[in-house]
Amino acid sequence: MLPMTLRQMEVFTAVVRHGSTVAAAGALGLSQSATSAALQQLERVLGTTLFERQGRALVLNAAGRTLLPQARNLLEQAQHLALSVGAANASTQPVRLHLAASSTIGNHVLPLVLARLRATHPHINVDLRIGNTEQVEHAVLALEVDLGLTEGPCRTPALLRQPWYQDELLLVARPGSRWTQNGCDIAALRQAHWLLREPGSGTREVLEHSLLPLLQEWPSTCSTLGSSEAIARCAALGLGIGCLSRVLVQPWLDRDELVILPSLLPPLRRDFSLLQRPAHTLTAPLSAFVQACHAHGQLRQDHN
Known part of the structure; x- marks a missing residue:
C-alpha cells in the first residue's frame, strides 16, 4: 500500500x-x-x-x-x-490559527487580544469566523476550527470550557426615554419593549436564565435582532431597552447615546470562555493565543 x-x-x-x-x-x-x-x-x-x-x-x-x-x-x-x-x-515561521467567536467577543474583544498576540508573535495569523454561541460550539465540535470563544455557559458537554474573563451585562436605553424617567422595577420591565438577541446567542441565554423567571414571559411587543450592534443602535434611537455587554455599550455610554437603567435586579454577569475538544493538544501558537486571552482578561479585571 x-x-x-x-x-x-x-x-x-x-x-x-x-x-x-x-x-x-x-x-x-x-x-x-x-x-x-x-x-x-x-x-x-x-x-x-x-x-x-x-x-x-x-x-x-x-x-x-x-x-x-x-x-x-x-x-x-x-x-x-x-x-x-x-x-x-519554527518560532518565526508563519502559522495560521482557525478560530470561531461569538459576536460580542469577535467584534469587540478579540481585536484587542490579537493586537497583544501580534506584538510578541508576529508570525501567527488568524482565520476568524463570527456567529452566535450555538454556531461556535458546533464549529468546534465539527472540527472546523481549532478553538472557540463564547459568552455564558457551554451547552455541549463534549467540549472543554476554560473561562478567561468575566463580563457584565447592562440594561440600557436612550437618555430621556420613558424607561429612564419612570424607573425600572419588575412591573415596568414587564411592560417595556425589549430588544433581544436571537435564540442560540449567549446574551439571550443569560437573560432567559437570570431575567426571564422574574418577568415570567417576554412581552408580546419584544423585537428579536440578530446583532448586538443593531440592538444598541435601536436602543439609542428610543425603540426599546436592551441588555448588552459593557464592552459593547461603553462607547455608546461615553457618547451619551445610551444610559444604564437603574433597576432592582442583581448584577448580570457571565464568563467569556475558550472551548476546545478534549483530545485536542494545543500547539505552541494556540497556547500563545490562550495566554494572550488570559492576559487581556486579567488586565481588564485589574482595570475594573
Missing part, C-alpha cells in the same frame, strides 16, 4: 473547510490540478471515496467523516512536532 502523506491530509482538510478543490487550492497556494491529484491519491490509498458531490460543493461521506478527526489530529501533531523540535527556527 502506498503511504499517506501530510500534504494529502492537508489537502483533504482544506477541501472539507472550503467545500471545493478550487477554493482549497487557493487557500493552500496550490494549483487546482495538484489539489485534485493529492485528493485522488489519498482516496486510492484508502480504497474509498471521501466526498459526495452536492451541486458544486463537495460534502463528506461516511468514510470522510471517519477520517476527518484523525486527519486533523495528525496535522496538529505534525505542527506541534515541528515547533517543538525546531523551536528556534
